[in-house]
Amino acid sequence: MSAASLAASLAGAIPANGRRVRAVALVLAALAAAPAGAEGTRPPALAVLPIKLLDTSGEPTDQAAQHAERLARLGESLAADLTRLGLARATLLPADGPLGACPPSDAACVLRVAQEEGAAWVFVGVVHKSSTLILQHWARLVDARTGRDILSRDLNFRGDTDEAWQRAERFLVEQVRDGLKGSR
Numbered sequence: 001m002s003a004a005s006l007a008a009s010l011a012g013a014i015p016a017n018g019r020r021v022r023a024v025a026l027v028l029a030a031l032a033a034a035p036a037g038a039e040g041t042r043p044p045a046l047a048v049l050p051i052k053l054l055d056t057s058g059e060p061t062d063q064a065a066q067h068a069e070r071l072a073r074l075g076e077s078l079a080a081d082l083t084r085l086g087l088a089r090a091t092l093l094p095a096d097g098p099l100g101a102c103p104p105s106d107a108a109c110v111l112r113v114a115q116e117e118g119a120a121w122v123f124v125g126v127v128h129k130s131s132t133l134i135l136q137h138w139a140r141l142v143d144a145r146t147g148r149d150i151l152s153r154d155l156n157f158r159g160d161t162d163e164a165w166q167r168a169e170r171f172l173v174e175q176v177r178d179g180l181k182g183s184r
Contacts, residue, residue, distance in 0.1 A: 046088035047119035047144070048079045049110065050095040055129045063160070070165045071127070077166070078123065081173045087180055088121060107147060114144045121150060133158050139172055141179075151179040 051071045055063075079090035093099055098116065102109035114122045122144050128136040134156070141151040153175050157168040 043086055043088045044120035045118050046079070046082060046090040046121040046123060046141075047114040047117055048075050048090055048092045048123045049099070049114075049125070050093065051075045051078075051125040051127060053127050053129065057129045057131050059132060067129075070162065074125070074127075074165060074169050077169045078125075078173065081169070082176060085173070085177060087177055090123070091117070091119075093117060111142070111144050111147055119144050129160060132160060135160060135164075135168070137168055137172060139175070141176065151176060153179070 051074050053067050053071055055067070075092045079092045082088045082090045093114070098113045099110065102113060111122065120143070122142045124140045124142060126138045128138070130136070135158070137153075137155045137157065139151075139153045139155065140149055142148065143150055153172070155168065155172060155175065157164055157171070
């Protein structure tokens with residue numbers, strides 16, 4: 001039952017001296033007539049670009065396959081968590097999709113692709129591995145129309161393990177959540 005029909009039912013059933021119930025009916029009627037608030041609005045669409053890795057650690061062991069999996073999981077988890085929290089309707093854009101037509105470092109092309117995909121925001125992330133234990137995550141949330149930063153974070157995390165990357169992703173989501181709350 002909608003708030004308007006509930007209010008109408010209550011109003012018809014109220015005795016002449018039922019001020020309190022009439023007040024409740026008026027409040028419900030006002031809520032039914034009011035435009036949808038924050039709960040009724042949809043969060044912005046967010047295109048999560050494939051997260052890149054810059055590995056300057058010089059380690060002799062080839063970890064390309066492990067890093068590719070971690071980067072993919074990081075992007076997927078980030079998109080899922082931001083969507084679940086209601087911060088955005090996030091989608092991870094595949095590198096081999098429309099982004100593949102963009103030359104490296106052509107920000108205008110990337111923004112155009114994101115807009116064509118319906119995104120209002122673009123997430124750009126780069127993980128820098130400087131040693132076995134020290135990793136940095138540069139993260140930016142950009143307005144797809146203007147190219148201006150909405151949020152920029154430089155996060156450090158320790159360890160190159162699945163668990164360390166998962167902790168870093170959870171912390172990044174908290175940073176995005178807090179940053180977006182502060183910008184509104």
